[in-house]
Amino acid sequence: MNSAHRLLAAAGLLAMAACGGGEGGEVVNVYSHRHYEADQMLFDRFTEETGIEVNVVTASADELITRLENEGEASPADILITVDAGRLHRAKERGLLQSVSSPVLEANVPDHLRDRDGQWWGLTQRARVIAFHRERVDSTELSTYEALAEPQWEGRVLIRSSENVYNQSLMASIVAHDGEEAATEWAEGMVANMAREPSGGDTDQVMAVAAGAGDVAVVNTYYVARLAESENADERRVAEQIGIFFPNQGDRGTHVNVSGAGVTAHSANVENAVALLEFLTSPAAQEVFAEVIHEYPVHPDVPWSETLQGWGEFRADELDLTVLGEMNDAAVRIFDRAGWR
Amino acid sequence: MEVTLPRNWRLAVRSLPWGWTAVSLVLVTLLAIPVVTIPVGALAPAGEAWQHVSETLLPSYLGNTLFLTVVSGGIALVLGAGTAWLVAMCDFPGRRFFRWALVLPLAVPAYMAAYVYAGMVGVTGPLQRMVRAWVPGMGDTFFYWNVMRIEVVAVLFGVVLFPYVYLPVRALLESRAGPTLEAARVLGRGHASVFWSVGLPLARPALAGGLALVLMEVVNDYGAVKYYGVPTFTTGIFRAWFSLGDLDSAVRLSAILMLVVLVFLLAERWQRGKARYAAPGAPGRATPYPLRGPSALAAFAFCTLPVALGFLIPVAQLVMWAVRTAPEVVDARFLGMAANSLALAGAAGLLAVAVALVLSYTSRLDRTEITRSASRVALLGYSVPGAVIAVGVLMVSTFLDGVLGGGVRLVLTGTTIALVAAYVVRFLAVAYLPVEAGLERIGTNLTEASRMLGARPLRTLLGIEVPLLKGTLVAAGTLVVIDVLKELPLTLILRPFNFDTLATRAFQLASDEQIAESAPAALLVILCATVVVAVLHRTLDGKPDFGR
Numbered sequence: 065m066n067s068a069h070r071l072l073a074a075a076g077l078l079a080m081a082a083c084g085g086g087e088g089g090e091v092v093n094v095y096s097h098r099h100y101e102a103d104q105m106l107f108d109r110f111t112e113e114t115g116i117e118v119n120v121v122t123a124s125a126d127e128l129i130t131r132l133e134n135e136g137e138a139s140p141a142d143i144l145i146t147v148d149a150g151r152l153h154r155a156k157e158r159g160l161l162q163s164v165s166s167p168v169l170e171a172n173v174p175d176h177l178r179d180r181d182g183q184w185w186g187l188t189q190r191a192r193v194i195a196f197h198r199e200r201v202d203s204t205e206l207s208t209y210e211a212l213a214e215p216q217w218e219g220r221v222l223i224r225s226s227e228n229v230y231n232q233s234l235m236a237s238i239v240a241h242d243g244e245e246a247a248t249e250w251a252e253g254m255v256a257n258m259a260r261e262p263s264g265g266d267t268d269q270v271m272a273v274a275a276g277a278g279d280v281a282v283v284n285t286y287y288v289a290r291l292a293e294s295e296n297a298d299e300r301r302v303a304e305q306i307g308i309f310f311p312n313q314g315d316r317g318t319h320v321n322v323s324g325a326g327v328t329a330h331s332a333n334v335e336n337a338v339a340l341l342e343f344l345t346s347p348a349a350q351e352v353f354a355e356v357i358h359e360y361p362v363h364p365d366v367p368w369s370e371t372l373q374g375w376g377e378f379r380a381d382e383l384d385l386t387v388l389g390e391m392n393d394a395a396v397r398i399f400d401r402a403g404w405r
Numbered sequence: 406m407e408v409t410l411p412r413n414w415r416l417a418v419r420s421l422p423w424g425w426t427a428v429s430l431v432l433v434t435l436l437a438i439p440v441v442t443i444p445v446g447a448l449a450p451a452g453e454a455w456q457h458v459s460e461t462l463l464p465s466y467l468g469n470t471l472f473l474t475v476v477s478g479g480i481a482l483v484l485g486a487g488t489a490w491l492v493a494m495c496d497f498p499g500r501r502f503f504r505w506a507l508v509l510p511l512a513v514p515a516y517m518a519a520y521v522y523a524g525m526v527g528v529t530g531p532l533q534r535m536v537r538a539w540v541p542g543m544g545d546t547f548f549y550w551n552v553m554r555i556e557v558v559a560v561l562f563g564v565v566l567f568p569y570v571y572l573p574v575r576a577l578l579e580s581r582a583g584p585t586l587e588a589a590r591v592l593g594r595g596h597a598s599v600f601w602s603v604g605l606p607l608a609r610p611a612l613a614g615g616l617a618l619v620l621m622e623v624v625n626d627y628g629a630v631k632y633y634g635v636p637t638f639t640t641g642i643f644r645a646w647f648s649l650g651d652l653d654s655a656v657r658l659s660a661i662l663m664l665v666v667l668v669f670l671l672a673e674r675w676q677r678g679k680a681r682y683a684a685p686g687a688p689g690r691a692t693p694y695p696l697r698g699p700s701a702l703a704a705f706a707f708c709t710l711p712v713a714l715g716f717l718i719p720v721a722q723l724v725m726w727a728v729r730t731a732p733e734v735v736d737a738r739f740l741g742m743a744a745n746s747l748a749l750a751g752a753a754g755l756l757a758v759a760v761a762l763v764l765s766y767t768s769r770l771d772r773t774e775i776t777r778s779a780s781r782v783a784l785l786g787y788s789v790p791g792a793v794i795a796v797g798v799l800m801v802s803t804f805l806d807g808v809l810g811g812g813v814r815l816v817l818t819g820t821t822i823a824l825v826a827a828y829v830v831r832f833l834a835v836a837y838l839p840v841e842a843g844l845e846r847i848g849t850n851l852t853e854a855s856r857m858l859g860a861r862p863l864r865t866l867l868g869i870e871v872p873l874l875k876g877t878l879v880a881a882g883t884l885v886v887i888d889v890l891k892e893l894p895l896t897l898i899l900r901p902f903n904f905d906t907l908a909t910r911a912f913q914l915a916s917d918e919q920i921a922e923s924a925p926a927a928l929l930v931i932l933c934a935t936v937v938v939a940v941l942h943r944t945l946d947g948k949p950d951f952g953r
Contacts, residue, residue: 093902099913119902121819122913126647127792127898134799138806138815140902154650225634227644263553263634264523267918275528275549287918296729296921298529302547396648400461405634 153389213253485570516628
């Protein structure tokens with residue numbers, strides 16, 4: 065009987081844990097793919113300023129979207145945050161988001177970084193660039209993403225797996241600009257030029273360039289910024305060897321994606337949710353994104369961090385980000401056919 | 406102790422009232438729904454997306470998964486059986502230390518080992534730093550060793566999972582194989598010959614049981630293969646489901662994976678069936694065979710290798726990182742996360758053992774084909790990647806919420822109750838297999854005597870089987886606890902708001918490419934699991950029934 069008692073006690077404890085917290089006061093419930101310390105810091109500051117409590121579940125956007133779908137009308141979530149516009153578009157298509165409008169949001173987020181129906185709003189921008197070894201590569205050799213598939217780069221290109229959503233969106237943008245056929249040829253050329261089978265994250269690609277496994281890597285800028293400002297001397301030395309090149313400046317501009325958020329279709333706290341979005345896109349919060357995480361702010365008036373300024377201004381691809389979602393499926397199939405793991 | 410009833414007494418009682426069968430069938434149904442909703446979909450006609458998946462991806466999924474199971478399984482067998490034999494049958498320096506140290510790698514999640522090794526040999530890792538510091542002329546050279554490859558993943562799985570083989574084989578050799586092996590030795594067989602011709606065949610059921618667990622863990626891993634860029638069935642299921650948005654293809658891949666695991670489970674059963682009639686004779690252990698000189702050194706090295714690779718090295722590296730990052734990462738929330746991890750794991754362990762006991766008891770005493778096959782179905786959760794089960798559990802819990810909360814309120818979804826239920830669906834097999842084996846070992850005579858004397862089945866279970874199986878039950882529960890402590894995808898998807906466990910914390914930092922920052926949480930996972938492993942080890946000592 066002893067173990068039965070213990071079982072009951074454990075169940076009781078869990079039930080208490082399950083029910084505790086969040087009763088009564090104003091709340092906003094967030095499903096987020098972003099798991100940065102800085103985000104939590106901003107949520108805490110929002111609670112301080114407004115008295116609205118922020119509850120968070122973090123997991124990958126795909127998983128959170130599945131959870132939202134299953135929970136349906138009863139879902140407690142008010143906001144979905146993802147790290148890619150494609151996933152926001154998917155959530156919109158599945159009827160998981162709702163349109164909201166607010167003069168503050170419209171002033172904070174430029175047109176091309178938000179959904180035309182107000183269903184999602186960009187929070188930060190991420191540029192996917194070419195990181196190159198300063199000694200082994202002359203920046204004049206670099207021009208476009210497309211050019212990395214040319215034979216001169218054979219065995220020199222590092223890029224992570226096609227499981228990764230940043231690569232999927234980059235490919236989606238290439239499909240949108242160049243067409244499926246050209247995109248397929250590009251994927252095949254890239255696979256032929258890879259210095260190794262794709263493995264690891266963006267940071268691993270940068271490290272591998274420093275270590276001589278390859279000469280160029282396609283990565284998001286903030287990973288390099290993080291190395292440059294690391295407390296670890298070796299990581300700073302890695303960053304010193306790396307140059308950042310913004311591709312496609314002569315034509316459409318460098319591929320830029322957003323990390324963004326939308327209010328859920330069945331939110332019970334729409335006002336609080338909009339207040340949180342307004343806060344996250346306000347200059348004060350945008351500065352934190354720029355300074356701490358080294359993402360590019362969406363707010364046009366917010367200054368870039370020193371590291372970001374050091375890499376200079378660039379022309380960003382102004383492709384409607386919705387297209388990244390629409391072309392995602394085609395992109396993944398092209399990766400598979402080309403044998404890009 | 407042995408009570409023997411006349412053979413015809415058995416016919417006098419139907420062993421079990423129908424209520425038990427009903428309860429057990431309801432349990433099985435609850436456990437199976439989240440798992441079975443998935444393959445049922447596989448019967449739908451194939452869509453165009455499946456054609457794409459089967460043409461472009463399936464061959465590499467099959468190839469890689471096959472490679473991983475064969476190589477990791479092989480390594481786990483060689484290490485597990487080899488070390489168990491050395492520790493149980495031989496005497497060499499360090500044997501007493503290795504006897505328990507060989508269990509430790511079980512505390513290290515495979516995905517953490519994968520992150521650690523990649524970080525260690527990287528340009529900022531300690532190996533390269535040592536080279537730069539000590540090798541003249543290398544002062545500021547970075548160089549490149551590629552460890553992120555399938556061969557390395559396979560070895561990592563082997564060295565962290567081999568204790569699943571080591572434990573039951575050692576238990577069997579120490580407890581029940583002694584006299585037979587000694588007889589073989591007395592009859593003039595050499596040490597090696599005893600191992601190959603007597604020891605291995607004796608240990609075969611224990612080997613098969615351990616191997617089945619290893620292989621199921623291998624085909625289910627997501628973290629390590631994803632980070633190293635090795636496409637397997639689990640990564641494929643996610644790709645089909647989420648990236649291609651094609652549930653059908655995901656379902657088909659899951660169904661294939663389940664089929665593979667079903668084969669493991671059946672093979673394990675078949676092995677056990679064969680062993681039953683060759684049951685080892687009188688219990689007792691053999692006098693250890695002393696090893697000297699080179700062979701003692703070889704034994705020492707053979708045992709050191711897996712302990713070092715699977716535990717000491719990753720832990721040492723994590724400690725190095727943790728020393729650097731702990732001041733900024735560790736705060737008051739850590740205590741809460743540790744409490745969450747332990748509470749969830751404890752609850753899931755208790756519940757899984759209780760369910761396993763009811764199911765295996767029913768299926769043993771009821772002896773109808775339906776309860777027997779039903780209990781096998783309940784084990785399938787172990788074959789399905791955590792995130793797939795999570796979605797199955799979501800479907801069930803939101804359906805129940807619709808009934809309980811009228812569609813406006815979630816009663817179960819997003820609570821720790823749903824999470825614990827999901828763990829039981831996922832890890833029941835880990836508790837069920839040893840409990841079933843334990844019940845088989847104690848036989849039915851005592852049960853039948855108790856029933857004949859008028860005790861009801863529940864009283865019999867609590868009065869006879871539970872006390873006799875105490876060690877096995879604790880061992881089964883702790884295995885589940887260890888698995889839940891390390892678990893990721895289920896926890897990530899199903900957890901309540903503002904709810905972190907040590908594993909989710911470590912994973913989030915690691916997936917944000919902040920490996921060093923993830924070290925304190927990772928270490929704490931390993932520490933908790935190590936304590937539980939120690940409990941498991943103490944329990945198994947003197948409770949040899951675990952090895953069946």
